[in-house]
Amino acid sequence: MDFLLLLPHRARVVIECDGKQHYADFDGRTDPRRYAAMMAEDRDLRLKGYEVYRFGGADLTDDQATEQLLSAFFDRLHERHRQ
Template identity: 50%
Template sequence: MLRDAVNNDVEIVQNAHNCLVYSDPLSAHGLTWRQLVRWWRADRMPSADERTAADALYRHLYRSLDSLPEQTVLHTYCARYAEPAGFELPALIPQVYLHYDPYTRKSGAHSGSLYRQRMDFLLLPPDRSRIVIEVDGAHHYGTKNKPDTKGRSTYTASPELYSEMVAEDRRLRLADYEIYRFGGWELTRPNGSQIISDFFTELLARHKKPTP
């Protein structure tokens, strides 16, 4: 669990060996892939060139994901880094812990504590918005039943779990986060990668660097 992950004032309170802590100051215009690679390179691979370090960082982030839909999101988005000026795109950060956000505390409207601790993905684009992307498997809205005679697992829809999920979304939106949800099922379809690609094309166009 981390505290104040967005503002780079980070305190690791458990599972430190599994956490990457970005220690460079965040710019006024978000966090790009190049900035993240530069930090990784200085911290882990000082003798590597940028492309080699970028590949190693991508592989490290990919290994943090254990579901095919989440892997599809990361792989599809990160393919954009290979395009011209792709390293200047916002970095897509998986498995981000946002337990405490001082932006919220400073606003005076809320305490600063965020109910949900881990986000599937976070983007910090150049317009200074904060975008959370969630990939929902059946366990987000259903309770698991006992396996059937063939060992297959099924889920029963749970109004309680669904209510908890949407309540958390409301809290995050009130804390100025922009949230987008995908059903895990849609990302396992043959057109799953295209769905993700089209989504990010529209999202990045909407969150460009503000014109002075």
């Protein structure tokens, strides 16, 4: 897990920033087993009561677009967990 946010009312939010190591082998080829393992971890976290949000590496490479994306995401997350 890249980030864990502990919010009011016991909300636990996991934020993952996925580079290609999450879905590709060391040669850069897609690896369905790696991806399946990542999804299994997501399911396990969700069953334990965590919210899981993933961002792909490409989401985080353009400074202006990334700032807009994250700003909108955190605004929506805030709305979801407002007291």
